[in-house]
Amino acid sequence: MGTHNINFSEQFEFTGKVKTLSIVGIVIGIAAVLFGFLAGDKVMHERTFANLLLMAYYFACVCMSGTFFLAVQYVAQAGWSASILRVPQAMAKTLPIAAVILVVVISAGLYSHNLYHHWHAEGLTDQNSPNYDAIIAGKSVFLNVPFFLGRQVVFLGVYSIFSIMFVKFSYNEDLAGGLNSYRKSFKNACIFLVIYGFTTPVFAFDTIMSLEAHWFSTMFGWYNFAAMWVSSLATIAVILILLRRAGYMQWVNNSHLHNLGQFIFGFSIFWTYVWFAQFLLIYYANMPEETVYFYKRFEYYKFWFFLNLAMNFLAPVLLLMDRDNKRTDAKLLFVSIVVLLGHWVDYYQMIMPGAVEDGHNGFGIVEIGIALGFVGLFTFTVLSSLSKKPLIAKNHPLLQESLHHQL
C-alpha cells in the first residue's frame, strides 16, 4: 500500500454500540459486586473480593504491560511498531485509573479482612496470642500493612509516571517533530525497563503470592510477568484487529499482525516454560511447605488447572505455529481471545485457593459479572483515551519503516 493515501490526523470516534456495550458491562459489574456483598455471607464476601482483586490486578497488569511494550519498542529502536504505538499508549494512559482501582480493592480487602487474612489478622505476630504464627511473624518485617501498601503505591505510582511520560513525549513529537522526544523516550525507557524488571516480581509476590503467605516460590514473579505480558500483547492484537475491521488504521497490514502473533506465540511458550519451571522444581523436591500450593490446586481446582494449560499453552502453540495463521486476522483474533480468557483462568487458579476457603469456590454470577464489568471499564477507558489524539504518531522517526513493514 502506498503511503500517500494515509490520513495522518485520523482519529477514533468512540460512540455508538461500543460505548453503549462498555457502559452496560460496567453496570453489570457493579450489579455483580452489589449482589456479592448484599446477598451473600462471609464466604461470598471473600469470593467477591477475590474476584475484584483478580480483575483489578488483570486490568492493571494489562495496562502496565502496555507501558512495558512501549519501553521495549523504544529501547530496541523498533521500526515495525511505530505506526501502532497509539494503542499501547492508550493502555499506558489508562494505567493511573487501573492503579487507583487496584490500590482501593487491596486496601478495602485488607482492612475488611476479606483479602490477605492469611498474614493480616489479630495476634498473628504476637507471641502470647493463641493465633501466633511463627512463619508469619518471621515474615512480618516485609509483610506488614504500611510497608505492603507503601510498596503497592510506590510501584504503581512509578509505573504510572513513566506511562504518562511516554505518552506525553509522543504527543509532543506530534506537535514539534524532530528527534528530541524520541531520544527522551529512549532514555526513560531504559530506566523504566530496569525498574520494571526488578519490581514486577515483588509486585506479584505482594499482590498474589502473599494470599498464601506460608508458601513461596521465586519463580512466581516471572510467572506473573509472563502472564501479564502475553495478555497485554493479546489485548493489543485484539484492539488492532477490531479497529482495522471498523475501518480505522488501514495502514496496519498482515506483517504487523504477524509480528504480534510471533510475540503472542513466543511468550505463551515462555509462560509455559516458567509455569513448568515452577511446577517441576516443586514436584521434584517434594517438600511439604512447597507442594501445598499444587496440592490445593489439584484437590479442588483440577479442572481449572488443566484448562489453564490447555488455553495458555496448547491453544497458542497449535493454532499460531503456522505462518499463515499469524497473518490471518480472524485466527489471530480467536487465539488472542482464547489467551485472554486463559489468563483469567490462570489468575483464577492463582488467587482463589488462597483467598477463598477450600470447597467454597465457584463459577457463577459474581465471576462472570465482575469480569464483564472490568472488560467494560477497560474498553471504556482505553477507547476514550484512544479517541483523544490521532491514531498515528505522525512524526515518529521510524514511521516510514513501519508503514512499509513487510515480513
Next chain:
Amino acid sequence: MSDIKYILGSFGDPDEMMHGIEKLQENNISIYDVYTPMPIHGIEAKLGIKRSRIDIAAFCFGITGTCCAFALIYFCAVIDWRVNIGGKPSFALPDFIPIMFELTVLFCAFGMVLTYYASTHLFPGRAPRVMDLRATDDRFVIAVDAKDNTAHTVIDGLLKDAGALEIKYNERKYISYE
C-alpha cells in the same frame, strides 16, 4: 547454436534490477535465478518462488528428537535400571520433559543446519557454486537460461535498457568450480 549456457545481467542498483525483472517477465522470458548480495524485500513474490519447506523438515527433526529422548529415558529409567528417587514412580513424566524438550531443540537445530547445507550445496571444504563472483560483493545479478530462451539479442537489449552495467555469457553454469 552457441555454447552459451547462461546470460547474466549485472546491475549496480537493486531498483534497476527489480525493473529488469519486470521487463523480462513482460516479454515472457523466464528467469533462472537472481543473485543479490543482500536480501531484497518482495523479490520472492515477484519471482514466484515457492515458500520454503524447512518448517516441515524442522517439525520432523523435532519430533524425532522428542521420540529419541523419550525412548532413551524410558529405557534407562523404567526398563533397564530403576532407581528410587524420592519415592517417586520410575515413570514420572514431568521429570522427562526437560530432556525431551532439550533433545527436540538439539535435533531440530542440527537437522535444519544440515538441511540448509544440503539444499544450498554448501558444506565445509566444498567450493561454493557461484555464477558471478561479484554477486557476493556489490552487484545484483539476473541469470537467464540461454538454452531455454534463444532470443539472446532481445534479452541483451532488455537488460541494458533496464540499466545493466555489464552483460556476461557464461559457458559454464558455475564459474567457481575448482
